Amino acid sequence: MQVVATLSLKGGVGKTTVALGLAGAAQRHGVSTLVVDLDPQANATTALDPEPTTATVADVLDDPRPAVLRRAIAPSGWGEGLDVLVGAEQTERHNHPDPGIKQLHRLDRALQRLATGPVADGEPDGGYDGDASDIHDADGEQYRLVIVDCPPSLGQLTRSALSAADRAILVADPTMFSVSGVQRAFDAVQTERERSNARLQPLGVLVNRVRPRNSEHDFRIGELRELFGPLVFNTVVPDRSAVQQAQGACLPIQSWDTPGAREVSAVFTTLLGRVLRSGRTRTPSGS
Secondary structure, X not given: OXXXXXXXXXXXXXXXXXXXXXXXXXXXXXXXXXXXEOOOOOHXXXXXXXXXXXXXXXXXXXXXXXXXXXXXXXXXXXXXXXXXXXXXXXXXXXXXOOOOHHHHOHHHHHHHOOOOOOOOOOOOOOOOOOOHHHXXXXXXXXXXXXXXXXXXOOOHHHHHHHHHOOEEEEEEOOOHHHHHHHHHHHHHHHHHHHHOOOOOEEEEEEEOOEOOOOHHHHHHHHHXXXXXXXXXXXXXXXXXXXXXXXXXXXXXXXXOOOHHHHHHHHHHHHHHHHHHHOOOOOOOOOO
């Protein structure tokens, strides 16, 4: 089971859009996926349109027992193979600025219970080489991929995600303020790696909402590349109205049949491949 956090310490850059785009790509290519909505705004939950639940991620953070976890997970309205650990406004009560170790690891404890069976030694990580038919789900696991959508702040919720994650996708938009937000997010990943989660690595910086032939956007992307080098993905997410249209209809961008939607979908297929290639197997706690 691969756990990936989508992270930004600046609001409004499209972090949830990236989480949804990656989830849609995973579903399209048959990768069983859970989206964990840690943002108290619960926008990912709204867009994924899950069935009603009797618990939310806030309850899981109160009590990460399997019974509570089961009550907080529902199938997405997008269709088979994509579930949601639903978000709620009440999750904000867990966003302490200085959490204790026990509080910080409740999400990790809950997610480890989902790793019901390790992939056998030597099993490929999907063999992805750009062809969607080469992405295969792993046997014996409830979810191949877990995507954690973080709030745009560095409190207990974001740190909980980083404590549970294998990789972090740092989301930026091509603006002056976003550059400093990426630097703070990168520092947060490095700090959490040293404090509590040695397996955590930044997967890369994904620039969202990019307009072609825009000199300001080109300048800011160049600035990010100067600061972070090859950590900045070569592919960027173009600014297309189809993204907002698909989200408004509670549908994945992959099912929105316009040229702009297909362009955005291709970026998320590439991102999925990078996520899977970076994957490592998570085994249940105590095994």
